[in-house]
Amino acid sequence: MLFTSAAQLIATLTKALAEGRLDEKLKLYTTPRLLIIDEIGYLPIERVGANLFFQLISRRYERGPMILTSNQSFGAWGEVFGDRVIATAILDRLLHHAVTLNIRGNSYRLKEKLKSGLVRSFDDESQPGGEI
Numbered sequence: 001m002l003f004t005s006a007a008q009l010i011a012t013l014t015k016a017l018a019e020g021r022l023d024e025k026l027k028l029y030t031t032p033r034l035l036i037i038d039e040i041g042y043l044p045i046e047r048v049g050a051n052l053f054f055q056l057i058s059r060r061y062e063r064g065p066m067i068l069t070s071n072q073s074f075g076a077w078g079e080v081f082g083d084r085v086i087a088t089a090i091l092d093r094l095l096h097h098a099v100t101l102n103i104r105g106n107s108y109r110l111k112e113k114l115k116s117g118l119v120r121s122f123d124d125e126s127q128p129g130g131e132i
Helices: 006-019 022-030 047-060 074-080 084-096 111-116
Strands: 002-005 035-040 066-070
Touching: 002 006, 002 022, 006 022, 006 035, 006 047, 022 047, 047 084, 074 084
Parallel strands: 002 035, 035 066
Antiparallel strands: none
């Protein structure tokens, strides 16, 4: 099993590309039995990073399970990756055999503060834009 954030993954692959070691790094991410990529969409991904991410997903496609987390809907992935075509190609491979879970609700990390009233829920409609 290998766990990484999307930002760290893209940074590692981008550095490997610049150093001429991309194939070696892609193998690092394609060989684990399970690959977990956290926080897709937390930061925007530039075109080079989107292409590198696609290469990884393409290599792992039908070869091993992945768990990906994102706070962005699939419809927003075109913006996340800066290219709707790349986002569509990534999603096509990811969703082919996927089980998707959509988790809604309050932050687990803020659970105690919500109970005590120190912060308001992100789901509180009285708060414009879901602000705390």
